[in-house]
Amino acid sequence: MSSVKKRPNGKWRARYRDDAGKEHARHFERKIDAQKWLDQVTASVVTGQYVDPTAGRVTFTDYFEQWAARQVWVDGTEKAMRLAARSATFADLELRKIRPTHVEQWVKVMKDGDPRRENSRKLAPGTIHTRVNNVRAVLRAAVRDKMIASDPSEDVTLPRRRKAEAAMQLPTTKQVGALLAAADDTFGVFVALCAFAGLRLGEAAAVRVGDVDFLRKRLTISRQVQRATKGQVEIRAPKYGSERTVFLAPELVTALSAHVGRLDGAGPDRWLFNGENGNPPHQNTVGYWWRKTLRDAGQTGIRLHDLRHHFASGLIAAGCDVVTVQRALGHASATTTLNTYSHLWPSAEDRTRQAAAGLMAGALKAADQVRTAVGE
Structure with missing residues (x-):
């Protein structure tokens, strides 16, 4: 149920009731603005993207504890997740107040060290990526739980990691x-x-x-x-x-x-x-x-x-395919193997040269045999 009505003070009040029967209202100077806001709310309800404006008042830390209690983790995963959550500089903020700028600030602190702390450790790009991904899992869970409308860590720029061929x-x-x-x-x-x-x-x-x-x-x-x-x-x-x-x-x-x-x-x-x-x-x-x-x-x-x-x-040089190498190393997927070792597999140019070399070697050998037969 929703409506737009003019108030005695001349303003327009748009209101609606959510699925729980709770009324929400906002006041606008113009009727068109009130109707526009109401249409946006209605659209979000229809598409399943509606988030109660009063949701998200729990802090990131408190929500993390509630969410973590429901997860099925091995000890190592739990330690990594808790380390990432504790390191977030916005851990004490309410979920609804976390903005991309807060995430960007956290990334900056991890990269350059915390200026407020003496001898603050600077983290490697790979470590920063891991921590942000762990915290992102929490924020995405909050989106699924309708605590916040969107993930504030989305599209935040992270430090570049070295290419596998350079770092290995x-x-x-x-x-x-x-x-x-x-x-x-x-x-x-x-x-x-x-x-x-x-x-x-x-x-x-x-x-x-x-x-x-x-x-x-x-x-x-x-x-x-x-x-x-x-x-x-x-x-x-x-x-x-x-x-x-x-x-x-x-x-x-x-x-x-x-x-x-x-x-x-x-x-x-x-x-x-x-x-x-x-x-x-x-x-x-x-x-x-x-x-x-x-x-x-x-x-x-x-x-x-x-x-x-x-x-x-050595396996790759011997001609083993991706799946064979994946299984030998115990990677969870062939994607992991390719992300790590793709630069070691022969390229199309390498295979073309090798094939051409084989063709040429065969032809030269045949030519030598012909010359020998003619000489005799």
Whole structure:
């Protein structure tokens, strides 16, 4: 129910009742403006975009807590979401008062540091993108809940991230060989799992002896080590979509077999690598081993995760397609694989040159055979 009526003071009152029966009204100097406002409200109701003007009075933080309580998250996701929500400079504002300028200001603070805080840390573009996306999920939920009409983070400009080909460090075969030579027998196997099976640090640390099928040359990835608070070790499922079977090179199977033979008691439930108190190693322990190996190998600027890129580049160079690489690395989708490694696949120009080179080589070989036959 809606109407436009002239008031005794000469102004025009437009009013309507929402689905809950609550009346809303505004006053205008001109009838045409009152009718225009009422038409806009009616259109929003018809299209399902109507938002109660009194909604959105809850702060971002309070709404986040209500929304978070309904989400099905693993611990890592929850920690990341809460970190992003706490960092938002508009966290104490009511949802209805948050504007794109508030989001832009937050992005600026993350990029340049907070001038109000001494030694405020500047965040990398990738970290900023992640935090904004996490907060955006909250704001979009508020839109779906009809708390606000639109997402104020929409179209906010974020810092540019480096292109994958510029940011990625690909260790050479010589560098990987130097690392293997410098590592002790145990950590050498850890390095090999990352470089020749593409395991992440946490995945390699969480391998049990029973995960290795020596006869079929396969390795099952079904868990990862996640460092918890106070240096404790937490074992959880791998990243979403990362459960997989990795097909191992015979040489890697041989190295794993020799390593298991050196273990004291090698039942199927035994960790392949030892940490503290009967646990597998966590990030700090592996980091120490890695830094020592880098130093002994005379290498700098290489991260352990770069060995995973080394593995991916080898698969691509060998002619593996996107889906094969995706499954080997445990990416959730082929899109992730392409976003990360598309620059490593041969371009159309590369394939054209290679095909032309093959044609020309065949023709030149035939010409040589003809010349030889004529000479005889």
